[in-house]
Amino acid sequence: MPVQEGTYGLLAEFDTPSDLVRAAQAAYDSGYRRMDCYTPYPVEEAAAAIGFHRDNVSLICLIGGLLGVVAMFSLETWISVWAYPLNIAGRPYYSWPAFIVPAYEWTILYAGLSAAFGMLAANGLPQVYHPLFNAPNFRSGATSDKFFLCLESTDPKFDIAESRAFLEKHQPVSVVEVEY
Amino acid sequence: MVDPVTGELRVIAPGHTFKSITEKLAGIVLTSHTPLGWWGGLVIAGGGVGLLGLAVTWLFLKGVGIWGITIPVAWGFAIINFVWWIGIGHAGTLISAILLLFKQSWRNSINRFAEAMTIFAVVCAGLFPLIHTGRPWLGYWLFPLPFTMNVWPQFRSPLLWDVFAVSTYATISVVFWYIGMIPDLATLRDGAKSKFGQFFYGMIALGWRGSVRHWVRYETASLLLAGLSTPLVLSVHTVISFDFAVALLPGWHTTIFPPYFVAGAVYSGFAMVITLAVPIRKFYHLEDIVTIRHIDNMGKVMLLTGLIVAYGYGMEVFMSWYSASHWEYFMMWNRMFGPMGWAYWVLITCNIALPQLMWIRKFRTNVALMFIMSFIVNTGMWFERFVIVVTSLLRDYLPSSWGTYKATRWDYATFIGTLGLFTFLFFLFIRLLPMIPMSELRILLPEAKIHPKGEPLPEAGD
Numbered sequence: 001m002p003v004q005e006g007t008y009g010l011l012a013e014f015d016t017p018s019d020l021v022r023a024a025q026a027a028y029d030s031g032y033r034r035m036d037c038y039t040p041y042p043v044e045e046a047a048a049a050i051g052f053h054r055d056n057v058s059l060i061c062l063i064g065g066l067l068g069v070v071a072m073f074s075l076e077t078w079i080s081v082w083a084y085p086l087n088i089a090g091r092p093y094y095s096w097p098a099f100i101v102p103a104y105e106w107t108i109l110y111a112g113l114s115a116a117f118g119m120l121a122a123n124g125l126p127q128v129y130h131p132l133f134n135a136p137n138f139r140s141g142a143t144s145d146k147f148f149l150c151l152e153s154t155d156p157k158f159d160i161a162e163s164r165a166f167l168e169k170h171q172p173v174s175v176v177e178v179e180y
Numbered sequence: 181m182v183d184p185v186t187g188e189l190r191v192i193a194p195g196h197t198f199k200s201i202t203e204k205l206a207g208i209v210l211t212s213h214t215p216l217g218w219w220g221g222l223v224i225a226g227g228g229v230g231l232l233g234l235a236v237t238w239l240f241l242k243g244v245g246i247w248g249i250t251i252p253v254a255w256g257f258a259i260i261n262f263v264w265w266i267g268i269g270h271a272g273t274l275i276s277a278i279l280l281l282f283k284q285s286w287r288n289s290i291n292r293f294a295e296a297m298t299i300f301a302v303v304c305a306g307l308f309p310l311i312h313t314g315r316p317w318l319g320y321w322l323f324p325l326p327f328t329m330n331v332w333p334q335f336r337s338p339l340l341w342d343v344f345a346v347s348t349y350a351t352i353s354v355v356f357w358y359i360g361m362i363p364d365l366a367t368l369r370d371g372a373k374s375k376f377g378q379f380f381y382g383m384i385a386l387g388w389r390g391s392v393r394h395w396v397r398y399e400t401a402s403l404l405l406a407g408l409s410t411p412l413v414l415s416v417h418t419v420i421s422f423d424f425a426v427a428l429l430p431g432w433h434t435t436i437f438p439p440y441f442v443a444g445a446v447y448s449g450f451a452m453v454i455t456l457a458v459p460i461r462k463f464y465h466l467e468d469i470v471t472i473r474h475i476d477n478m479g480k481v482m483l484l485t486g487l488i489v490a491y492g493y494g495m496e497v498f499m500s501w502y503s504a505s506h507w508e509y510f511m512m513w514n515r516m517f518g519p520m521g522w523a524y525w526v527l528i529t530c531n532i533a534l535p536q537l538m539w540i541r542k543f544r545t546n547v548a549l550m551f552i553m554s555f556i557v558n559t560g561m562w563f564e565r566f567v568i569v570v571t572s573l574l575r576d577y578l579p580s581s582w583g584t585y586k587a588t589r590w591d592y593a594t595f596i597g598t599l600g601l602f603t604f605l606f607f608l609f610i611r612l613l614p615m616i617p618m619s620e621l622r623i624l625l626p627e628a629k630i631h632p633k634g635e636p637l638p639e640a641g642d
Binding site: 016017018021036037038039040041042043044045046047050052055057058061072075076079080083084086088091095098099101102104105106108109111112113115116118119120122123125126127128129130132133138139140142143144145 | 197198199202206324330331332333334335336338340341344345348351352355356359363366367369370371382383386387388389390391392393394395396397398399400401404405408409411412415419422618619620622623627628629630
């Protein structure tokens, strides 16, 4: 991958979530698409404002769960019927009611691991370096008490001067240029 | 601190802002000053860990004969402690998962350390069946692994179900706990002054930057994990009760066991949360975040689960009469009035009689009394498992094979050792990791409300 250089985007800082949501909504309405909001706790309104409504974590979780139940139930059947059949008080080798319990546990295990790691993967984490961490004010507030809107330079509508003027209209605490 | 609008006790004391939450809670971890009391506690708990190491080492050298287990009481302290510890863990999952699904936002203050409690309790619990096997170095035989002898486990046994239930529970609890911690670890990373702190929290925060797209997926994953943990936690203690209920032994072979084990687990777990929360909120001055409301609510949950447990005890007694089985009848008589009958009455006193005091609101809102009550309940719950395990096995069908049970000093040393291990891990946790979820507390603040769109901006330009 070539080293990226230049401007990553413009980062506007806000004091309250309401200001952020208003600015994000305005940016979306005026045609910006490649942008993101950064908040210290989940602000669903901000996600809705930038047009992010659906995620696919539930689907990943469902697939994981199905995989778990199939894997365990087949394993139990294979072991008990073919690999190592044990006669326990004359009970059938294929004792499916007894097999439900471990299969149930593995459904939950696979579904839970898929949800957790699927969420991280979909988020592109772990990603210890990110251009935003270069912004001088980002790390002092984004995970504590400040709200950020970043218009990214890859957006076709992005123009340093115009986008800056656009952000300034929404009373941010500051607008800074973020380098790669 | 009663809210004048709703008339209820407040969840968080007024006056907190996003910034004050961060400063107060991150400060506990990031400060370079470690309180002397913390060191004192760690050293005492470390003594417990040493004792555990000693007891387990001696056990491995000599075998399980150093314990008080005999025939007929082949399941002694190890299984009692296993069930007791796993039960304690259940409240953590209940708080983090079930109360999340029910949108009980008051839980946000206590869920993180309740989850940590779950994990450390499972660590202590998991130790017991392993060392009880007698040959713990063959513990991996429990798992369906393709090793050279071509021996596979027997899936019709509840003891094997236990392996899957407990290992799944431990894994999912750790994952849920860690995922919940990532945003707070990012807060610590951004607040850390020391190079080591920045590196350490930077690595384990995985580069979290609070993007709202990430938050949406994160919230979905949290809800899914909560939705998965709920049936999981109910199944774990159900499977543990199967260890008993599936056996054809009077006193164990009953269908009431699964629900009453689960209720008992939650009961003892909430008691343990109170045992931990009361000193922590005092020591770290968190009275404004873990408020009387929390203590009060936990008291109510304990009261409810305590009554379910009482119903379970009642049903056991009723069924031993109603079954018209001579053996069931004798077992219950022996349990109440036999040589170990005193344990039954300790259990009834601690688990049913005294907790009725929690009907009184003044009692529930008194922190000191609730602290004492938490010890009473956990003593009672320990005796419940003692009674179930020991008095059912003590006297079986033939008087010639009747026996007795007396725990040895190694039994006690191992039990005290796990208490030490639990406390030790907990001390490390409160010093190194965020014990109260900051990101979830911020949601509870009035600042977090988004104003309606129509509302004019102050000094709006156009």
